[in-house]
Amino acid sequence: MAWRFALVIDPVASDEERTDYSDTLREIDPHGPALAVGELSAQRGDGIFESLGVVDGHAQEIGPHLARLAHSAELCDLPAPNLAQWRAAVERVAREAGRGENVMKLLLSRGVEHGPAPTAWITLADAPDNTHGRTAGVSVATLDRGYALDVPARAPWLLLGAKTLSYAVNMAAIREAKRRGADDAVFVTSDGYLLEAPTASVVLRFGDRFVTPEPQAGILHGTTQLSLFAHLEGRGFDTAYETVPAGDLTRADAAWLLSSVRLAAPIRAVDGAEVPVDRAFTDELNAYLLSPRD
Ligand code: PLP
Secondary structure, three states: OOEEEEEEEOOOOOOOOOOOOHHHEEEEOOOOOOOOOOEHHHHHOOEEEEEEEEEOOEEOOHHHHHHHHHHHHHHOOOOOOOHHHHHHHHHHHHOOOOOOEEEEEEEEEOOEOOOOOOEEEEEEEEOOOOHHHHHOOEEEEEEEOOOOOOHHHHOHHHOOOOOEOOOHHHHHHHHHHHHOOOOEEEEEOOOOEEOOEOOEEEEEEEOOEEEEEOHHHOOOOOHHHHHHHHHHHHOOOEEEEEOOEOOHHHHOOEEEEEEOOOEEEEEEEEOOEEOOOOHHHHHHHHHHHHOOOO
């Protein structure tokens, strides 16, 4: 990963209004050490994050990403982020992005153990080349997430709807998918419903109707999926959040993995069985997703 820029934020209270936050933002060496030894993000994965796409210097969907950061903070009992301060920081970092695609990560941790305040920082790096996934598509392996559809409501302490830094399970799922000969994984509940991929939302097409699993099912509400649904509705398509049986993944007319940096990657095979890919339509979706979006 080619790191381009890093900024540490000195978080101010969520209700503190300022016209200028620049004295709370500190540039650091993107290749140097940044965290204290007792940092709980490193020790326990105790924190939250967001990954934004930055296209030709434009940070995509800042508002929806900051809204989800605030939602994750609430679920994790972290102090509410000051969204004006975070927006100022995101805009500062975006100025460092060049042409082409970059990835910006916003990180907020519980801070140093027994320390006084959360730790907040932002990194900017070159985005990986996602062209192959966007055009040729991805093969997926369906993996049992190990819990039933009603678990997020019964056990909110599992933080299933929060974008926490504890992604070891998600990374393990991708390794397992690769062991099974696939490019990526799609999680299903133990009672057979579709959830999400380890780092992406799943959207299915049935005729002129686009469907994605309900975010209440303990999955992340994807900013890319939200933006794409608004775009599709504008083009006259129907969109819906539903409880989706896992078998619909192979019954759909088309399906995609969607996330902020990869954008729309058509699913071309499920558990080794080929499924249809609409290349021309996918190109249109990615053209929209690459356009400046707020
Ligand atoms: N679901 C999970 C588990 C993710 O990690 C991500 C993104 O990284 C998404 C869904 C898609 O979210 P977004 O479109 O906001 O990137």
